[in-house]
Amino acid sequence: MTRFASETLFSPSRRSLMKLAGAAGIGAATALTASSEAAKAATPTAIDPDAIAIMSANENPYGPSPKAVEAIKAEAANLYRYTYPTVSKFAEMVAEREGVAPEQVLVTNGSTPILAAFSDWVNVKGGKIITSAITYEGVPRVAEQAGTEVVYMPLTQDMGYDMEAIAARVGPDTGAVYLCNPNNPTGKTIPTAQLKAFVEDVSNKVPVFVDEAYLDMSDDYPGNVMSEFVAAGKPVIVARTFSKIYGMAGQRLGYGLMPADMAMDMRMTGRLSNVNYLGLVAGMASLEDTEHFEKMRATMIRGRQKLIAMAADLGRPIAPDPQGSFIYMDVGMPAKDFAAKMMDRGVKVVGERWSDLPNWTRICVGLDHEIEKCHAAAKEVLTSI
Numbered sequence: 001m002t003r004f005a006s007e008t009l010f011s012p013s014r015r016s017l018m019k020l021a022g023a024a025g026i027g028a029a030t031a032l033t034a035s036s037e038a039a040k041a042a043t044p045t046a047i048d049p050d051a052i053a054i055m056s057a058n059e060n061p062y063g064p065s066p067k068a069v070e071a072i073k074a075e076a077a078n079l080y081r082y083t084y085p086t087v088s089k090f091a092e093m094v095a096e097r098e099g100v101a102p103e104q105v106l107v108t109n110g111s112t113p114i115l116a117a118f119s120d121w122v123n124v125k126g127g128k129i130i131t132s133a134i135t136y137e138g139v140p141r142v143a144e145q146a147g148t149e150v151v152y153m154p155l156t157q158d159m160g161y162d163m164e165a166i167a168a169r170v171g172p173d174t175g176a177v178y179l180c181n182p183n184n185p186t187g188k189t190i191p192t193a194q195l196k197a198f199v200e201d202v203s204n205k206v207p208v209f210v211d212e213a214y215l216d217m218s219d220d221y222p223g224n225v226m227s228e229f230v231a232a233g234k235p236v237i238v239a240r241t242f243s244k245i246y247g248m249a250g251q252r253l254g255y256g257l258m259p260a261d262m263a264m265d266m267r268m269t270g271r272l273s274n275v276n277y278l279g280l281v282a283g284m285a286s287l288e289d290t291e292h293f294e295k296m297r298a299t300m301i302r303g304r305q306k307l308i309a310m311a312a313d314l315g316r317p318i319a320p321d322p323q324g325s326f327i328y329m330d331v332g333m334p335a336k337d338f339a340a341k342m343m344d345r346g347v348k349v350v351g352e353r354w355s356d357l358p359n360w361t362r363i364c365v366g367l368d369h370e371i372e373k374c375h376a377a378a379k380e381v382l383t384s385i
């Protein structure tokens with residue numbers, strides 16, 4: 001079953017393609033400088049009105065910590081070595097921060113490999129994966145490809161995970177539960193007390209995976225971090241990524257916290273080997289740069305508020321109380337048509353990706369001028385319906 005539309009990287013118009021190609025070319029040549037400059041100053045000095053505003057992929061448009069960029073520059077010549085000792089060093093650093101043992105940390109190139117490895121792990125152990133009808137596809141898509149049945153539970157009225165229904169559905173045929181908190185694409189978080197009670201209870205029956213890709217941008221961070229259950233030895237898996245708030249989507253780094261034997265199972269498949277050196281050094285520098293982290297947290301929250309205000313001005317409903325770096329908006333027309341029209345106006349947003357809600361689009365935080373461009377373009381598109 002193909003439940004998730006594959007996100008098209010490019011949109012239909014030739015003019016748009018040319019612009020995107022131009023932007024990518026310039027980006028490739030100046031990526032490090034541009035992102036580090038962007039990180040120093042909240043907005044770049046030169047704004048190219050013809051550049052595509054990419055607001056579709058949940059990246060951090062402000063880029064990585066300047067200290068991460070410095071670390072990459074300083075260490076670039078050392079990438080001829082395998083990274084085993086650096087992975088251990090990084091895992092120790094993460095373990096200390098998260099209150100778990102280093103053997104419970106599985107380090108990967110981005111968090112996608114953790115999601116895929118988990119899907120494969122469930123496939124080997126057997127049982128269905130229960131998740132929500134509208135959620136990030138990393139686990140369910142891989143699971144279905146491997147032949148694991150996925151049970152999609154409907155969202156609640158207010159577009160949250162229906163935790164009671166999921167808990168009630170867990171039974172002898174269940175292999176695991178996948179939760180994304182905040183959820184992608186709705187941005188909703190699961191109420192803390194409900195989430196903790198669920199994880200505590202359900203993990204006595206089956207492994208519970210909590211994808212925390214956007215948690216550090218939510219209002220109640222670190223209140224909703226679930227690593228305490230991993231530390232307590234429960235079959236709970238927490239996935240984290242450096243692609244979002246740390247602005248390292250193109251460098252690739254992520255990690256999972258899980259029982260040590262599960263981490264070993266996944267390591268032993270050999271498919272996750274080996275993590276890239278420059279990602280690790282940049283990741284360690286990022287973790288140390290708490291000032292930049294706090295700045296990015298405030299900046300992304302401010303961007304999210306701007307998107308919420310944009311939707312209000314456009315008179316369009318959104319999934320309530322978004323807590324990630326995006327809003328999920330009902331555009332009142334097929335999202336794929338909306339995305340194509342937006343692309344013609346130089347703004348890339350998600351087209352139809354969650355087929356249950358064909359009129360809903362996800363729009364991610366951009367730089368201030370990109371949000372303004374998006375706002376103006378959406379106004380034009382929506383008033384012409």
Ligand SMILES: Cc1ncc(COP(=O)(O)O)c(C=O)c1O
Binds near residue numbers: 136184
């Ligand atoms: C909820 C969620 N989890 C995981 C990922 C995977 O990101 P990465 O592989 O870049 O860490 C994404 C990417 O968009 C995501 O939205």
